[in-house]
Amino acid sequence: MKNNQVVYPGSFDPITMGHVDIIKRLAKSFDRVVVLVSSNAQKKFLFTAIERKEMVLDALKGTKNLKVDIFDGLTTDFMKQKKIDKIVRGLRAVVDFEYEMTMANINRKLAPNIETLLVFASPEYYYVSSRGVKEVALNGGALKGLVPENVKKPLTAKLKSLKRKNDAF
Numbered sequence: 001m002k003n004n005q006v007v008y009p010g011s012f013d014p015i016t017m018g019h020v021d022i023i024k025r026l027a028k029s030f031d032r033v034v035v036l037v038s039s040n041a042q043k044k045f046l047f048t049a050i051e052r053k054e055m056v057l058d059a060l061k062g063t064k065n066l067k068v069d070i071f072d073g074l075t076t077d078f079m080k081q082k083k084i085d086k087i088v089r090g091l092r093a094v095v096d097f098e099y100e101m102t103m104a105n106i107n108r109k110l111a112p113n114i115e116t117l118l119v120f121a122s123p124e125y126y127y128v129s130s131r132g133v134k135e136v137a138l139n140g141g142a143l144k145g146l147v148p149e150n151v152k153k154p155l156t157a158k159l160k161s162l163k164r165k166n167d168a169f
């Protein structure tokens with residue numbers, strides 16, 4: 001096992017300031033943070049996995065111990081391949097709790113040696129979600145403080161290119 005490395009999996013569709021905050025905090029505590037961008041074919045995303053990965057890399061330029069990978073499959077399979085045994089998920093309000101607990105228990109069943117660590121969202125980002133920022137952008141609201149600078153343009157452009165607003169979610 002590679003010690004002191006964590007995998008932070010998610011959709012990052014797109015990366016928000018809440019994600020950036022968690023990644024920066026993890027980068028201080030762990031030797032390496034692997035952000036795992038999901039490319040799950042069953043799920044609908046606004047951005048392609050490559051676009052999402054590029055936005056993560058751009059938003060966190062200068063974070064030396066960061067790696068960003070794309071994976072289509074079970075997070076635990078990726079972790080076994082890479083020999084990493086810690087998953088980190090972010091926790092916002094109580095509503096996140098049940099989902100995260102279920103995921104952590106499924107992952108424990110699949111891979112008993114992999115531990116899930118939960119990190120609380122910083123208070124200023126408790127309300128920030130990818131879905132929320134898409135709704136703000138779709139309705140022409142200000143994105144300042146919600147998404148990193150590099151995400152603003154692609155997000156607005158991508159939403160403009162949609163035929164139906166529902167395709168954003």
Ligand code: ADP
Pocket residue numbers: 009010011012013016017018019022088089090091092096120121122125126127128129130
């Ligand atoms: P998923 O579709 O896997 O939930 P997300 O990209 O929405 O992927 O989120 C990835 C992880 O980041 C999840 O653990 C989620 O709870 C966490 N997260 C999302 N937004 C925030 C935020 N504002 N602050 C802290 N953690 C967050």
